[in-house]
Amino acid sequence: MGTVVDTQVDGEKDNEESDFGNIGASNPVVYQLVRVEGDGRLVPATDDEVMEVEHLLDENKSGLASDEATKHFDGCVSNERLPSKNSDFEGLSQSENAEVDSQKLNARLEYIEVMLQKVKQEERLRLSSESLIHSAKCMDVKCQTSDSCNETQACNDKLQPENTSMETAPSSMVLNGSCSALLRSAEACLGPANEVVTSMSSVSECTSSKPDFSILKGEICLDNLSIRELQEAFRATFGRQTSVKDKLWLKRRITMGLTNSCDVPTTSFVIKDNKVVHKEMKEEPSRLQLSQTEAGSMSTDQVTDATINNSQTLPSSPTDRTEDLQVSGKQLRKPFCEYDEKNENLQMEQFAGKRVRKPTRRYIEELSEFETRECTAKLLSSVKNSGHCQSSPKSRIRPVRDIGSQSISFSTRQDSLGGFGIQVPYVSRVRRGRPRKNFATLMNFVDEIGKRDAETINSDEEQDLRLEKFDAAGDNTDNNADTRPPLTGGVRRKHHRAWTLGEVLKLVDGVARYGAGRWSEIRRLAFASYSYRTSVDLKDKWRNLLRASLAQGPTDRGAKNSRKHTSIPIPAAILSRVRELAEMQSQTGIELGPSKITGRGGGIVQEKGSGFL
DNA sequence: CTTAGGG
DNA sequence: CCCTAAG
Known part of the structure; x- marks a missing residue:
């Protein structure tokens, strides 16, 4: 069933910049999350759901309009912020009226899709991209905001000026890449933004390929994409295959990859914060996060160096990292960007903040190796001290500590090669020869x-x-x-x-x-x-x-x-x-x-x- | 221990 | 050369 959020707005708007962490508390707006059951009755939403919704609400300014709400709804759908699996759509509606007209929404969606198609056809590359980007910017803000599109205009205005934000914007577009974006693009976006092109290039850099972009466009209608398509997109984005069949997961991943941000759901935030969060950051922090996520959920092999390094550095690193992330990316409301497991997505998200990243396989290996090494060293030393002397009276073993002057740590022994006392590294050669000569x-x-x-x-x-x-x-x-x-x-x-x-x-x-x-x-x-x-x-x-x-x-x-x-x-x-x-x-x-x-x-x-x- | 062979 | 199995 669809998850509908019924939000009661006090009438006050959230601060756009407000951090997500403060959901209901800081915000004047009180939300009530409800799930619409099949029979139409409302059921209190789960914590997870609440979290999701709240997040959205917080980020957005609270403009209330039914139409806007609808738009917003659409956007949400595309975003898939709401993890509900069966739902025809997921939406966030602000209004006392808990009920959402699904048909209406659907219609809306269709409309959007149509528009999208149209856009695609008309402006296959440039125009569409521009519009999309543009819309994306708007969307991020919009979609995530509980209120809705009123802001759109404002957002646009706001966003466009910021070239810097552009970089992230594209990705966000993809992420949010929702109906709202489409709508927006269809409605208005075409005009502005030479910059868009620029942004595009930047985007391409990030994603590494333009093909991706095309795929990305497709993503806008994420819902429509088949798993296979999503996988394809994923592949294009990350350059590797994925066997994951969870649509939601795929979408998120893709979005994240494109955005370079882990916090797909909260994308809007990113945009708003763009100044702060993204410009520079997108590479590092986001990447890091991404890698982490991958490490946890995906193949460990894929983990980026950054992640590895972090993990290797210290056991505590995970925690530190998390902190860093939080600091760097305000988004850390949900530190873990992603759902590791296909089905657990939603709940996992909530826990993610608290959850400590599971050590990577490689990390483990490394660690074990290290330990092994240590043990070996100890053994060696012990061997040196105990047995070796016995085996060969003439060989002299010098413990490591004795070799203070030598920079080289390994001990040496006197070897009688060719009658010359040659110092060779002591390699635990415990007399391989037969015991024979006494x-x-x-x-x-x-x-x-x-x-x-x-x-x-x-x-x-x-x-x-x-x-x-x-x-x-x-x-x-x-x-x-x-x-x-x-x-x-x-x-x-x-x-x-x-x-x-x-x-x-x-x-x-x-x-x-x-x-x-x-x-x-x-x-x-x-x-x-x-x-x-x-x-x-x-x-x-x-x-x-x-x-x-x-x-x-x-x-x-x-x-x-x-x-x-x-x-x-x-x-x-x-x-x-x-x-x-x-x-x-x-x-x-x-x-x-x-x-x-x-x-x-x-x-x-x-x-x-x-x-x- | 000495041989014979494989590694 | 080393290591082992077989006398």
Whole structure:
């Protein structure tokens, strides 16, 4: 049913500028909101409804005229300030006479629509726009005012002078964009306003596209628009699709988007206040509000940066924001501009003021992230203090606080890369390597090194020695390698230790001798000096070698280097050897025998190796 | 612990 | 290189 507001006016007019917050109280006018039931009887309006109506009434001056009332009514309809869903129309009528002639109203509407159509046709673009804008201005005032159109003229006069207001005006037009506007335009609007054009441009800026405008025009008859159309308009306005099917909601959204004001319902106010509220503000505050609303009701992803920032800033931000909004936009009578949920529109509106904006999903995520980070940091620090030292005695961990001088907050630990004490960020690397080397091993290792330094490398075989020398010769890195391990001790292996040519040779040789798969053996014998190579390493390396050899070997053996792959090119000779070995090994079979047979393979290898050497 | 493989 | 599963 239609919601009719019966307003009893004391006869005094509200102050136009009066803030909305004071509804009945401040205003001399006393309203009684009534709903017309189907049977025609009047039912006290709900608080929500009252709020709505009051708002309207407050804003407007109180001129009373039945005709005007009617107009106003129409305007309201278009505005849809009244959320009633079924109503043929929603209207605000001022008069003792609670009853409104629906037919009359409807007729009025139709008339308006017709006029609108006419206008559209005649002045498709410019004229219509002008008139609309013009009318819009008027409308805002009118529609919202309980009294009615008497003000229209005045409003026009008032509005037109204000170019500044123009910017907002267009939007308002859209918003209120109601029958009254149409009427007005039809009746009078055409004449004035070169400025309108200007305003138009500004509008386009805001909305970002002219197409929108056309759509906007359509909006004037919001009621007539189908949901789909509304959605289209929405899309045009916001640049994104919406699945919302609530007409009211859509209209409001669109209006808001166009107006850049959240407070669609109170648009009139805006206009009046335009000086204050809008000119500059439209971008920020309104936008902010809008975004907020979106965040709450729409997809959270769409939230504007402003909103995000606010939300992120502090938990309290919502409140602050609200305050800001109120301050900036007087309209905050209804801080929340919008209805989040399709059905709850009206009531939601009322609560909106009190309601705290629900944190955005993103906000939540951000927050959680932050917290996580903190926790992580704590954990890290704790780890540093507790475990790490144990794992690697030689690594030194410096708590963050100790690093006062360093601007960098993260602690560092001494890493024994390449034997140099390098400070690397401590990244909670809690010993990834196998626990394997215990202290004893380490000691052994050191011993080994010591031997090396002395150049007394007594491997079981002289080959090792030779190979090693080769290593040194071919790759100086080997020397470095020697130095490193000692320091690293437990944490060793850490990061990639390039295989030297010598190592590769040893490996190959070892494989040839002992057979592939006996890595531990190979390691023990052939790699005695390279304690940092584990059997696994050998295995891996061998695998890689094999792969490389297979890949490269067949096609062109001749190629000396396959530089493309790795920094250290492996001589084709070696690769070929590897491949041969591999074949042999595979042929030989997995039996232990082969290992003995290995001697054969080894011999071959050596031959080649010797040749190479 | 040593191997073998996958990542 | 790291990590794991399987002997």
